[in-house]
Amino acid sequence: MPQIQIYDTTLRDGAQGEGVNFSLEDKVLIAHRLDELGFDYVEGGYPLSNPKDAEFFQRIAARPFKHARVCAFGMTRRRGVKPADDIGMKALLDSQAPVITIVGKTSDFHVNEVLSVSLEENLSMIRDTVAYLCGEGREVIYDAEHFFDGWKANSDYAAKTIQAASEAGASIIVMCDTNGGTMPEEVATITREASSKIDKPLGIHTHNDCDLAIANSLAAIDAGASQVQGTINGLGERCGNADLISVVANLALKKQGYQVLHDRGVAHLAELSRYVYEIANMHFRVNQPFVGPSAFAHKGGMHVHAVNKVASSYEHIDPAQVGNERRVLVSELSGRSNIIALATKMNMQDDKDLMDRVLQQVVDLENRGYQFEAAEASFELLVRKLAGTHTPHFELVQYHTSVVSRGGEPVTEATIKLIVNDQLRHEVAEGDGPVNALDAALRKALNGLFPTLNKMHLVDYKVRVINSDAATAASVRVVIESRDESDTWGTVGVHENVIEASWQALVDSIEYKLCKEDT
């Protein structure tokens, strides 16, 4: 079976994404993880543009990859300059990277309008650059910028540019859909036409501007390309690059007859995706294909019933194949089967009487506006309480929040009186808002007794009015998402009073964390 090369540019093209910033340490960590998982090429950066990138290559040289080849990225030589005199070439060679990826112009329009050189000069810039770097003993990968637009506008000239790179010694010619505007059928056709013009293998580099980056990558592979360039989680400028998570999963598990990652990484894709999100300090995309927490989550009674009956009936693959897992969501759209599936995780499914009481309680609470699908921690506490296995870690005597504004910045204060370990504690704290102040006062009151609480923090807070007709007098649902070093959990509170609803969700979040530590 043909081995498809996977070329990762998370650290270079991915870092162009809005809100994406990797430290040097981040980049080194991600690079070695990619190497361990069987990626073929890891592009580390653009040494000319960024000293951090130059340092990255030294770090990799000091601790070389086991399998992957590290790539430095750069552009063709400047006009009218010999490669040997070009600062870009010098930076690339100084990086000591064994592989150098050179981007050059394919489209006569861009050569004239953007680069402003003659079509001939552009060809020599490509030829000279690739030949020089090959002569210095490097493998050269040639990225043909705006390849498809260029081919559609002037295929003869586009062909000349990749022939120049190919004849000068490039190991592979990568067709880049730089602005992400090409349709899959165009990618397939042009890939076939291009492969007839050169005797080097072709690669594909796509962007997701039309929501087609994955389809375009697969179309090029089916048409004969042998390398895919992309980024983990599709990080990248504008709408992002092709998400290598989806590309790899599709090639390995859905398409027939391709090998990727040397059978090492596929079962770790979910872990890799979350690892990169964590390092980049970004939120998961919960519905991300294959690896998102929702990718195999089932809501809606009929489906859950069917899934429990025949797992494969609503799942296109076994979640374990990509290191993900099935989740069953509790929600008003679903029935008993969901509750049992969740309770099964807690090994309580056999207590039929308990199950009846849980179901009854969930129905009552959902009628009052509770939603447990984003609040599994509250659901687990609910089951524990009904099972009589939950002992609260503290007992509230009183809370009080106050917000005063005289037109300028409001002043917010909360007081908490509670009993913990038979001691009465009474604390006060300020905050940016009433819930923040309550959180601060509660932590102050529990302070010292449960040091583990210092390791947890709230990461999201959502408020929703349930029956909108009465607006601020209607019930509100508060969902809080909390995190510690290993987990993320959701809790829910519902009340007419947003403060009381927030308090319920806050207490559940802290009780859940403390129960986690008890067990």
Place this chain on the structure above:
Amino acid sequence: MPQIQIYDTTLRDGAQGEGVNFSLEDKVLIAHRLDELGFDYVEGGYPLSNPKDAEFFQRIAARPFKHARVCAFGMTRRRGVKPADDIGMKALLDSQAPVITIVGKTSDFHVNEVLSVSLEENLSMIRDTVAYLCGEGREVIYDAEHFFDGWKANSDYAAKTIQAASEAGASIIVMCDTNGGTMPEEVATITREASSKIDKPLGIHTHNDCDLAIANSLAAIDAGASQVQGTINGLGERCGNADLISVVANLALKKQGYQVLHDRGVAHLAELSRYVYEIANMHFRVNQPFVGPSAFAHKGGMHVHAVNKVASSYEHIDPAQVGNERRVLVSELSGRSNIIALATKMNMQDDKDLMDRVLQQVVDLENRGYQFEAAEASFELLVRKLAGTHTPHFELVQYHTSVVSRGGEPVTEATIKLIVNDQLRHEVAEGDGPVNALDAALRKALNGLFPTLNKMHLVDYKVRVINSDAATAASVRVVIESRDESDTWGTVGVHENVIEASWQALVDSIEYKLCKEDT
């Protein structure tokens, strides 16, 4: 050019998405917006499963669509029951929806393993159901569940199921890739095979489990299908449904020879996408193709330079074609076009200097987290203030809110001190929550002076954390929706403190109502 029918199921299949919860009011608002933008079919829900859905159809019957046809969703009749005796059929007919979408089983595996009826009985369930509903004068759309899996497993039987629906009178047969596992080339081939077996048009309904929902929708259209089913922003179970934003944009702007939305909605796709996110109280996907705030944002220096030189060089379409816009320097969600569109309603678009100041102010506010998509009343007040034509009806001296709980029902009180008509008024009121109490105290203080306020009330109240990483200490955006006998209007407030943010939105709502009465 063939008109491709766009069938929206945001309100039914989209509502299956994790964390998606629409109130009845939300559903009605979204449905009418889709109608205005030229959508052909709007599926409102599953009347049997949910009383809220049944009420939705009454609301639409009371205020019918201009263009779209409203659809109710249901399943084939139960086994061994006459359609006329089936509670599902009754619920569908009671909905009064002119179009009924029936989902039935295509795959012999599911008929045997999940439905547990004979293959023959499944065919009669399909035939009886469709024939009965057609006989009752409804248009019936037939959704063939697990169509592609079924076809691959047993194409003869799969063909029989759609022939049964087709011969019984279904207006169109929709091929559903229920678990989202089919590849585009399979969709194309099977669509051609299926169309040779029936004399009815085909539709396509895909899910994004392989990151290919858009490619699969387009592949089916290119192979002859004439309807696409999907959801706004790709909301939906697991990895979501096909995102109609991307489907429509690709069909209208990227593919050749298709017409969609009767040339009404395409230029408003960005606005529609954000409207649905706001109503659903969900975060934007910043890098969403076509409509995301990052979709035409340019970061890398080389790109920005090139874009400034030749706009089209790094943009596959003109962002204005989908109502989005390029961002090069500063972040700017809603741009000049939106501002002018809104200001035009106020006949202020000709004051260029005012427009500049408004735009600048909006950019500043949006950078601080304000969103005016769902808060046009706040925007109008903003323009009036900058135009110097707004005189506040009252001046706040102080507000104070307090919530005390001793474990039972919390006690909430608010005091307001303000100057109105040169009089100092100081009032106190209780409420179900702090904002409700503030609203009550404010009305008490204005009581007698503005009797018209008795005719307005708040109908919705939404809170959103803007930068979630700091949770309860992050800024929150409050959006309040208010109504009087003739209008509905939205106002917005942003602050670290949810009480202060709510106060801003509350004051805007009341000022807007009072200004309305002045003019």
